[in-house]
Amino acid sequence: MTTVRHTPGSQEHDAGALGALGLTVPVVLAPMAGGVGTPELVAAVSGAGGLGSLGAAYLSPAQITGAMKAIRRLTIRPFAVNLFAPQPVPEVEAAQIEAACAELQPFHAALQLPPPAVPAHLQEDFEAQLEAVLAEPPAVFSFAFGRLEAQHIRALHAAGVLVVGTATSVQEARMLEADGVDAVVAQGGAAGGHRGGWEHDDLADTLELTRGVAGAVSLPVLAAGGLMTREHVRDALAAGASLAQCGTAFLLADEAGTSPPYRAALQQGGDTVLTRAFSGRTARGLRNAFSDRVAHPLPYPYQNALTRPLRSAGAQAGQADVLSLWAGEGFALARQGPATQVLEALTPDPSGTPGSPAGR
Ligand SMILES: Cc1cc2nc3c(=O)[nH]c(=O)nc-3n(C[C@H](O)[C@H](O)[C@H](O)COP(=O)(O)O)c2cc1C
Structure with missing residues (x-):
């Protein structure tokens, strides 16, 4: 078995197949679709010895190709690309669409947008996205929202992708282990963004879930959810994780695509909530007027497509009240500055033994 040696002399974390990546920092930049996870952010984290992940779920195949090229112009280090596992699109009734549009109308009117309507193009085609990924395969492919078909896992493995x-x-x-994946993210309830599971979401404490998953499967585990400091990362590794996957910690990094009103809202403080208001799927973000008032969202991907024009216009107009401000429970600890500094602040002290007070 290979290991990740994140600092000479430090504890080793058995990363199984992920050991081949040669990471020197046991931190994965979480994939963050929707503009936050820019190629610059991904490359900065990979270039500094962590694993950057491109959140590509909302990108067209051509955009995926462009983003992967941009990352490769900036670093030769391995990186991950992330997509949403394909879902059956549910049936929706006209009355449901009417109710969802009626809830959005006041927000549209306030920004002088045309009345809300569900567009014909609901989401990107997974097969075409995966084809773009496989054209120049990244070292790692991660996915959320479900299981992949055996043929997709086979195609990724045939291309040498973890x-x-x-x-x-x-x-x-x-x-997921039975499906043949190489590693599994254990996403605790504190995590920012969408819930990545599909049927049994325990909204568990991240460390407890990490312990449970590490004990139940013989795959490397990536702990995710609320890991904001080097002590959190150390504790996740001590709980059995091979790597820590951090998203919210990078939201204020210079290279992140976090819009100015989103950054301001994170710095202002407040509470996070789990809401389906923006996309139709449960996600954690900062509470705002939109998450408070929208009570009848359409299922994913309809609501996601329906709210896109409003979210784009809100970002342009500096209106945080209509934006999906995805953030984990630990957002108050997010640091500003270059991503390399954020990563450094997440890197466990080399003298620290997992679970011991050293390095605190
Ligand atoms: C802004 C944002 C966008 C996210 N987008 C994705 C995504 O596209 N794919 C995915 O698998 N996870 C996504 N996540 C969830 C992360 O993978 C991860 O579970 C989470 O960030 C970990 O918790 P933390 O935010 O407290 O660090 C997103 C999280 C955030 C904060």
Whole structure:
């Protein structure tokens, strides 16, 4: 078995197949679709010895190709690309669409947008996205929202790509292991952004879930959710994780695509909530007027497509009240500055033994 040696003389974390990546820092930049996870951010984290992940779920195949090229112009280090596992698109009734549009109308009117309507193009085609990824395969492919078909896992493995699934419970982790993934993200309830599981979401404490998943599967585990400091990362490794996957910690990094009103809202403080208001799928973000008032969202991907024009216009107009301000419970600890500094602040003290007070 290979290991990740994140600092000479430090504890070793058995990273299984991920050991081949040669990471020197046991931190994965979480994939963050929707503009936050820029190629510059991904490359900065990979270039500094962590694993950067490109959140590509909302990108067209051509945009994926462009973003991967941009990363490769900036670093020769390995990186990950992340997509959402394909979902069956549910049926929606005209009355549901009417109710969802009626809820959005006042927000549209306030920004002088045309009345809300569900567009014909709901989401990107997964097969075409995956084809773009496989055209110049990254070292790692991660996915959320479900399971991949065996043929997709086979195609990724044939291209030499390590496959990482996302679980929100021990049951889901076991299913992903049975599917043949190479590693599993254990996403605790504190995590920012969408819940990455599909049927058994325990909204568990990240360390407890990490312990449970590490005990239940014989795959490397990436702990995710609320890991904002080097002590948090150290504790996650001590709980059995091979790597820590951090998203919210990077939201204020210079290279992040976080819009100015989003940055301001994070710095202003407040509470996070789990809401379906923006996309139709449960996600954690800062509470705002939109998450408070929208009570009848359409299922994913309809609501996501329906709210896109409003979110774009809100970002342009500096209106945080209509933006999906994805953030984990630890957002108050997010640091500003270059991503390399943020990564450094997440790197466990080399003298620290997992679980010991050293390095605190
Ligand atoms: C802004 C944002 C966008 C996210 N987008 C994705 C995504 O596209 N794919 C994915 O698998 N996870 C996504 N996540 C979830 C992360 O993978 C990860 O579980 C989470 O960031 C970990 O918790 P933390 O935010 O407290 O660090 C996103 C999280 C945030 C904060």
